Amino acid sequence: MYAPAEVWSITCTNVGLPAVFSVVGSVSGAQADATAGVAYDNGLISFTISAGGTAWEVADLIEVTVPNWYEIFFEAPGNGGTEEIYMGIKTYTNDITIDQWKLNGYTGYNPAADFSNQPGAISDVEVQPRCLLWGGVMPYWLVANGRRVTLFYEVAGVIECMYLGFILPYGLPTENPYPMAVGGTTVWSTHAYTSTSEYHAAFWDGPCEAYNIGNYTTLRCWDGASWNKIGGHSILSDRFVITYEASNHGANWPYHSCGKGSPPASLYSSIPWNRISKNSDDSYCLFPIIPHVPLPDRILFGELEGIYAVPGVDLGPLDTTTINAVDYILVGNTFRSDQNRWAALRLE
Numbered sequence: 001m002y003a004p005a006e007v008w009s010i011t012c013t014n015v016g017l018p019a020v021f022s023v024v025g026s027v028s029g030a031q032a033d034a035t036a037g038v039a040y041d042n043g044l045i046s047f048t049i050s051a052g053g054t055a056w057e058v059a060d061l062i063e064v065t066v067p068n069w070y071e072i073f074f075e076a077p078g079n080g081g082t083e084e085i086y087m088g089i090k091t092y093t094n095d096i097t098i099d100q101w102k103l104n105g106y107t108g109y110n111p112a113a114d115f116s117n118q119p120g121a122i123s124d125v126e127v128q129p130r131c132l133l134w135g136g137v138m139p140y141w142l143v144a145n146g147r148r149v150t151l152f153y154e155v156a157g158v159i160e161c162m163y164l165g166f167i168l169p170y171g172l173p174t175e176n177p178y179p180m181a182v183g184g185t186t187v188w189s190t191h192a193y194t195s196t197s198e199y200h201a202a203f204w205d206g207p208c209e210a211y212n213i214g215n216y217t218t219l220r221c222w223d224g225a226s227w228n229k230i231g232g233h234s235i236l237s238d239r240f241v242i243t244y245e246a247s248n249h250g251a252n253w254p255y256h257s258c259g260k261g262s263p264p265a266s267l268y269s270s271i272p273w274n275r276i277s278k279n280s281d282d283s284y285c286l287f288p289i290i291p292h293v294p295l296p297d298r299i300l301f302g303e304l305e306g307i308y309a310v311p312g313v314d315l316g317p318l319d320t321t322t323i324n325a326v327d328y329i330l331v332g333n334t335f336r337s338d339q340n341r342w343a344a345l346r347l348e
Contacts, residue, residue: 004095005068008045010034012060019056021049068093071115073106076165079146084108085180087149087164090115092130098192099133103162105182105222122182122220122227129184129203129218131162132193141329141345148181148305152331152345154318155193159331160185161202167221167291169302179302180222181291185334187216202333204289204307204343205232205255219252221291221301228299230291232256233333233341250293254309255340274340276311284310284321286328286344312342 006027014020018036025031025044034040036049036056045066069091076085086106093099107120115121122128132155140153148165163183169176183203191200198207199216206218208231217231232255254273279285286308293299310330317337319330326348333341 004028006066008064008066010047010049010062010064012056012058015056015058019049021062068095073109073118074149074164075109076148077146078166081146083146085147085165086118086120087182088115088118088121089164092189094189098190099135100130100186100189100191101133101162101184103129103131103164103182103184105164105180105220107178107180107222120222126220126227127187127216129162129182129220130186130188130191131160131184132158132186132191132195132200133160134193141347143306143345143347150306150345152329157317158193158335159202159317160193160334161331163203163219163304163307166305167302168305170300171302176224176301178222178224181219181301181304182227183219183304185218187218196335200334201233201336202341202343203230204252204304204309205333205341206252207231207233208251208256217249219291221293223293223297223299223301228291228293228301230293250291250299252304253290253292254287255289272340273309273311276340277313278311283323284330284344286310286323289343306346308344308346310342310344312337312339315342 004027006025009024011022012019013022021034023031023034028044031042034049036051039048040046071088071090074087077083078085086109088104090102092102104115104122106118110118116124134155138153138155140151143150150163152159152161163181166179167181169179185202186200188199201207201218203219207216217229219230220227221230229249230252232252288303289307289309290303291301312332315330321328321330326346328344328346330342330344
């Protein structure tokens, strides 16, 4: 059941043994009465009223403010069981048409800090990736190991997704000891799953854009000191050049080798991704998705784990393929079906 933001008034109406209390929400209205000493749960709020040293009196009032958001923190142990990998999810809604998860990654955990202020967090100012939800049925594909969790799900025909945790780094552990990535499908609080904005795009192929450099990309990669903003598909003629000239902003190969406009020849693949097709036997070849940043240090982070670029030739929504006895689900980028914007999720 959806729980709106509201103030709950819990008022003593009968001082018998046990005492009885009315339960009224400022939005939800009157609910079933509560009884002292008995666990209460009406699907919107839950609590237990315990006896204290002072007797209840009729009209005694308890007020509880319930926000319309929740936050949860995760610690993954790594595949060897000895690592500490920290992630977080926070719900967001406007109580009408927009429901989202805000996503974050951390270098540690402080129980006294909130979602945006954990050690190493992507701050509110830096703009956190989000994924979009609704109140209906959402078929989903969840794949996780000790290093990362990947979620693909369908919202009324739109493919939403998230990535939380480590990637497969190209450097030594001493070079990149904490290869964290956080990815969603938007950074906008105003986006619902119905949005057809250029800025509603999956983390593997988010927008490369020039204005407010990198703020709208939907993937973040940690370099040991800061979060790098990673895009994919260019959407305006000048966006490659400006994005690549900014420090700590980059793109995902191979998606950045297609789209509108032409970046400098040294910065993109000599064979644009949108020219790749199926194999001659009609099978599909999978390509690693490689986040990288040219400036200031030319960082090649590694590969996203369990997600691959795939040419979207003759593919339909939620098609599957099997390669070397492993199943993959093939999806377009959110609401899109363009040939050069597909990805494959390994289902193991």
